[in-house]
Amino acid sequence: MLSKEIRKDFPILDQEINGYPLVYLDSAATSQKPRQVIEAITNYYKYDNSNVHRGVHTLGNRATEGYEGAREKVRKFINAKSTQEVIFMRGATTALNTVAQGYGRQNVEEGDEIVITHMEHHSNIIPWQQLAKEKGAILKYVDLEEDGTLSLDKVRETVTDRTKIVSIMYVSNVLGTMNPIKEITEIAHAHGAIMVVDGAQAAPHLKIDVQKLDCDFLAFSGHKMCGPTGIGVLYGKKDLLNKMEPVEFGGEMIDFVGLYESTWKELPWKFEGGTPIIAGAIGLGAAIDYLEQIGLDEIEKHEHELAGYAMDRMSSIEGLTIYGPKDPGKRAGLVTFNLDNVHPHDVATVLDMNGIAVRAGHHCAQPLMKWLDVSATARASFYLYNTEEDVDRLVEGLRIAKEYFE
Numbered sequence: 070m071l072s073k074e075i076r077k078d079f080p081i082l083d084q085e086i087n088g089y090p091l092v093y094l095d096s097a098a099t100s101q102k103p104r105q106v107i108e109a110i111t112n113y114y115k116y117d118n119s120n121v122h123r124g125v126h127t128l129g130n131r132a133t134e135g136y137e138g139a140r141e142k143v144r145k146f147i148n149a150k151s152t153q154e155v156i157f158m159r160g161a162t163t164a165l166n167t168v169a170q171g172y173g174r175q176n177v178e179e180g181d182e183i184v185i186t187h188m189e190h191h192s193n194i195i196p197w198q199q200l201a202k203e204k205g206a207i208l209k210y211v212d213l214e215e216d217g218t219l220s221l222d223k224v225r226e227t228v229t230d231r232t233k234i235v236s237i238m239y240v241s242n243v244l245g246t247m248n249p250i251k252e253i254t255e256i257a258h259a260h261g262a263i264m265v266v267d268g269a270q271a272a273p274h275l276k277i278d279v280q281k282l283d284c285d286f287l288a289f290s291g292h293k294m295c296g297p298t299g300i301g302v303l304y305g306k307k308d309l310l311n312k313m314e315p316v317e318f319g320g321e322m323i324d325f326v327g328l329y330e331s332t333w334k335e336l337p338w339k340f341e342g343g344t345p346i347i348a349g350a351i352g353l354g355a356a357i358d359y360l361e362q363i364g365l366d367e368i369e370k371h372e373h374e375l376a377g378y379a380m381d382r383m384s385s386i387e388g389l390t391i392y393g394p395k396d397p398g399k400r401a402g403l404v405t406f407n408l409d410n411v412h413p414h415d416v417a418t419v420l421d422m423n424g425i426a427v428r429a430g431h432h433c434a435q436p437l438m439k440w441l442d443v444s445a446t447a448r449a450s451f452y453l454y455n456t457e458e459d460v461d462r463l464v465e466g467l468r469i470a471k472e473y474f475e
């Protein structure tokens with residue numbers, strides 16, 4: 070387990086909700102922010118604020134250094150070969166849409182296949198549905214195993230020579246499943262398809278190495294990994310990005326503008342139209358510094374331990390169903406569950422009355438809810454600042470909820 074001292078870095082955790090000390094178990098939706106990140110953003114606005122890439126003045130140069138410095142931090146964080154492969158955008162959703170519109174429109178034709186799975190987040194479903202409709206392509210789903218994992222055999226059965234794109238989440242935001250991305254990428258490449266990875270729930274919790282995975286694109290959001298909202302990353306292999314058309318046009322992304330024709334800047338700026346998300350990128354850079362100083366391997370270990378402890382303790386509650394893999398080693402730090410005969414919204418409301426924040430609903434995964442045959446679930450998700458005491462409070466809160474509704 071990580072040190073409890075970490076909690077002190079997160080000022081928001083030091084408060085009472087409804088008369089109880091806050092237990093925050095909704096980090097899969099968005100994580101809390103450490104003082105170091107809040108200060109990096111405040112300091113940027115206090116001392117360095119300016120537009121980037123165009124100034125000859127000192128503030129402009131400082132802002133540019135902060136922004137481009139953050140890009141280098143992201144490059145190292147995911148082990149990309151070059152900063153040209155790191156594009157800042159609003160978040161995972163925008164990044165996935167950019168691939169669907171930029172790469173997809175250019176490369177997918179009628180009758181081609183796009184392969185996703187039943188566990189995807191809406192952000193990794195709808196961009197492909199739209200592309201498939203536009204192009205007359207076929208959207209195919211890899212079915213899940215009973216425990217909510219993916220079998221490589223089923224991936225092999227689904228991907229064919231007509232498949233142009235395989236797009237799969239690294240870690241599930243509902244089941245906690247960690248998918249074998251490297252092996253799936255090999256299958257996609259063997260059929261000449263590209264591999265897109267939705268890394269929204271992976272980047273905060275485990276070490277990602279895009280060169281080892283050999284994926285073609287990777288999308289993630291800053292706000293789930295201790296960074297601010299409104300900043301995210303699209304990683305793409307340089308040769309693919311070079312061939313891909315931008316999807317946003319305007320200032321910042323151009324080289325030459327004529328009356329009827331224009332040309333684009335080189336990578337990565339070709340995809341960053343308009344004044345970029347400067348403070349957001351600097352905040353994300355500070356978040357990466359913070360996570361790396363603690364260690365992604367340590368964070369992953371901490372979460373496996375907490376998930377294991379939570380699953381152990383929660384399974385002692387009668388009438389409580391936990392979804393996803395039973396082996397805590399096979400899942401990230403979250404537990405999705407239902408209490409018999411109590412709607413998850415009611416569970417979450419009683420927990421909130423006791424100072425405990427969990428999420429209830431479909432978690433932006435309606436096809437997965439259908440697969441699980443439920444309309445909604447409750448979800449407790451953990452991060453580096455959570456402790457065994459938080460899990461104890463959750464279990465106590467669930468007992469109160471059960472008594473209340475019985």
Ligand code: 7TS
Pocket residue numbers: 097098099160161162163190192193238240241242267268269270290432433
């Ligand atoms: N992909 C996955 C796997 C996610 O969990 C999320 C957000 C997204 C994509 C979209 O990220 P965004 O930052 O662009 O919104 N997941 C959740 C969640 O589980 N609860 O709230 C948001």
